Each structure stands twice: as structure tokens, then as C-alpha cells.
Amino acid sequence: MRQRIGKRGQRGNQIAEFGPALIILLMVIIFPMIDIIYMSLGFCCGWYLNHMTSRGCSTVTPTSLTAFPAPYPATVINTINANFVNSGLANFTGASIISNSASAVQSTVIDPITGNPTLFVQATTVIQVSPFLTLATVPLLNSWVIPGVTGPMTFNYFDRIPVEETGLN
Numbered sequence: 001m002r003q004r005i006g007k008r009g010q011r012g013n014q015i016a017e018f019g020p021a022l023i024i025l026l027m028v029i030i031f032p033m034i035d036i037i038y039m040s041l042g043f044c045c046g047w048y049l050n051h052m053t054s055r056g057c058s059t060v061t062p063t064s065l066t067a068f069p070a071p072y073p074a075t076v077i078n079t080i081n082a083n084f085v086n087s088g089l090a091n092f093t094g095a096s097i098i099s100n101s102a103s104a105v106q107s108t109v110i111d112p113i114t115g116n117p118t119l120f121v122q123a124t125t126v127i128q129v130s131p132f133l134t135l136a137t138v139p140l141l142n143s144w145v146i147p148g149v150t151g152p153m154t155f156n157y158f159d160r161i162p163v164e165e166t167g168l169n
Contacts, residue, residue: 038129041089041092050159068106099124119163124158125158128153128155129155
């Protein structure tokens, strides 16, 4: 049997460094990376709602064609919102609709065939996405309101596309 006198062995000292390294790895790299990926998916979810609103309203006649900007019927927007809320993407991200509206606006571009100004759909959407892993329980972070880390993040979208050919242009 060998006896060690005055010198400690080099085996096992890495296990003492593993705990602090694991905490740093989780708090600094893993949890924020998961939140970044989740928030980017939430951003894409809001863009999808805005795109769905502008494309859906581009084939529908606005409520008024005499005064611009002319809003679209509430039934169209409510149907789009209901389809979005029932989709798997909205359920996964937990996105909530703050506001979603669309209106018809006239452009300065004149149609050379009819001589009328071109109509555009202008869609404005605001959604709110809560973080996947809330780091509000971490000391020093719980006193700060950081969107996407300790609190929900709000995304604003704006889109303007031409109205589809429905005989209005």
C-alpha cells in the first residue's frame, strides 16, 4: 500500500469545479438561449397574424369607399383573430392579441387603365408574448422589468399591400 505524505492526489479536483460551472452554464447560456429562441418564435407568430390579416382583408370590400382610411368589417378581423388564437403556433407561444386592425387607404399611384388611385390594405397588429422561462425568480433580476426575460414582450407590426383585383381598382 502506497502512502501519500504531504502531497494531495490530482484525482477528483474537477468534481469541485463542476457545481459552479454548471450553475454558470445554466444561468448565463442555456436559459437565455431558450428564451431567445422562444421570443423569436413569438415574433414570427405575430408576423404571421399580421400577414394573415393583410392577405385576408385584401380580398374583402371595405365598409366604405367614400372616406379613407376605410375600416374593414369587424366580422373579417374577428374571424382572422379566432383562427389565429385556435392555431397551434399561437397556443405554443402563448401569444395574446393586444390589437389587430386593418383599413383601406388610397395610394398616390394612379391606375393607368381606370384612372383611379390604387387601394392598399394597411394592417396594424400588436401582440404580447410571455417568456418561456421566466427569470424573475433570480436574485438581482427580480427587481428589474426586462421584456423577454422577466416580463412579457410586446411586438408591433405594420404591413401595407395592394388590394386584390375585386373590381374596385
